[in-house]
Amino acid sequence: MTQFAQNVVLGLLLGGVYALVASGLTLIFGVMKVINIAHGAFLVLASFIGYTLWSALGIDPLLGILVTSPIIFAAGWLTYKVAVEPIRTAPMTSTVLLTFGLALVLEGAMGAIWGNNSTSITPSYAEESFSVAGLFLPKVDVYGLLVAIVVLGALALILTKTWLGRAIRAAAVNSTGAELVGIKVSSVAALVFALGIGAAGAGGAIIGVLYPFVPGSHYLWIARLLAIVVLGGMGSLNGAVLGAVLFGLAETLTAAYISPSWATAVPYLVVFAVLLIRPQGLLGSHLRQDSVTA
């Protein structure tokens, strides 16, 4: 029973970290209908920036989030203005190709700056755990969960309690209607893209402490993140959290009770199964598709 409880706790903690890094991806899709394939690359970029802050300046990687996130936020805003905005209204395949290209450019740039050797951020607490009722809770996972709660809480507050949030939701539901009532959708989209990437910035710092990374690590992350947001329902923040927790639990329990060799495959099978029953994902909804053609 203790073993089962331990595995569930590990799965929930892993899910918390996944939720943190997936939230930005689903936010961007929800408002802009852009599947940002470069999201994993921004995540790894944040890990590298966190590494530099830690190794060169001695800044704790978790405190470094206060520096990393604004940098990544700015990079996201700039990326949107330079690369994404010109084709925002193009078919989704164009933005998928564009953001995939962006991911490759970022990978190359990271390789040129930091090299392609495996990098690890190892502050003193990276190998420490809390002990609660005979269970071990890795400190970094717990901190990751706390950061996830803060970031997701902030995003939820912004979306539900501010005029900006109302504008974002209006743009997400009906961008033409939002324009008609005076919302500048392009500005909202730039801000949402930057917010989404900024959330990845916070996640990247945690991921960098948890696992070694190379510039090419983004391929592994984008596959997981897409599966999580599809499972939860594309564009749904609550769905991303639910999807992330289920994904983390599925990985952990599969490794523990089926085989570690199936741990990365079974969660995707769960995604397939859910989509067969609910094609819109667990908390996704069918939106009316306004067809305005010239």
Added chain:
Amino acid sequence: MNTFGRSRLRALAAASVLALGLAGCGTDSAGPDPIKIGASLPLTGQFSQPGQAALRGYQTWEAMTNERGGLLGRPVKLIYKDDASQQNIIVADYNALISRDKVDLLIGSYSSLLNLPASAIAERNRMLFVEPAGGSPKMFKRGFRYLFYSQQATADKTGLAYANWVAGLPANIRPKTAAYPTIDDPFAAPSVEAIREVLEKAGVTTVYSETYAPDTRNFDTITNAMKAANPDLVVHGASFEDGVGMIRSMLRAGFRPHWLYQTTAPSLGQQYADAIGPANTEGVAFAISHTPEANTPGNAEFVAKYQEMFGEPPPEDAADGFAAGQMIAAAVKGVGRIDQTALADWLRNHTVSTVLGDLSWDDDGRPEGEFLIGQWINGEARIILPKQYATAEQPVLGWQPMGAKS
């Protein structure tokens, strides 16, 4: 663009054309055409760590060979591509090296995973394929005639010296139970399986044995299961990132088996120590093909040149790459011309002195030597087995991580 901008662009284009032309003239007047040697390596992606090292080994060999007059009176020129650690890309790369770049010779990639398809391309084109990594026994069960491996032994034999040593320890300190977590990799799996076979025969009970997918990043569940099984010894079939990830997870879980052996990761020197923390390396054992201190033919010159070119001592994978170059050079000199079939026959029938020691091969290109066993002692990777090559006076009896607190 304004007129000034256009003028500058035209001037730049003209200068570029002139420079290219001069460069072309320079090549013609420099002497004989180089012998082109083609490689595709994982310079990015999962295997980028050893892939970069192997490339540096090739580049060191290229530089030293050219300083000594080249091969057959011609300079050697390395042409390499990045396969991004992807099997589909490496197939395209080697096809392009043969058909488009028209290389004279091929040299291998890193890992069994990548060399499996790459060596098949070479075999189909009847071209010699010397690989610096790729010791899976499966590689040499395909009846290939042009494939040769530039390390001392295939994967299933890399850890045998360690297994036999553990099996021969006095009963009061010999581990009684063992766990075998292994990455799903054609090199790591047979290496661990062979160690397990020896230890089980010696009475070491297996309490955990699982294979995990290569893209696994979270090891907490595996660690939790091993901790519950409480083995005395963990034999971990690992590449680099998972090797580091597993140890960090073990430390987080407060799981410290008395003995720890990993197949590959610890041989990557300082990068490994930095990744898990130098204080946590003490006593980790591993298989290794080369050390900078080794008293093998030409090793001192290789280490000095590598240090000069890259500012650090060569890691194992760089030495393996250098040895692959030495094998090609020995065969070309022995045959006296570039005849792929004759080169393969020559290697099959001769012993080659390399920085890894003397290497020889059976009919299938399988090396017939003995691997070294290393151990991290006082912050340095030292050789403990076989005794005649040992650079440490005594092995450390067990894993003694000092940096972890729980």
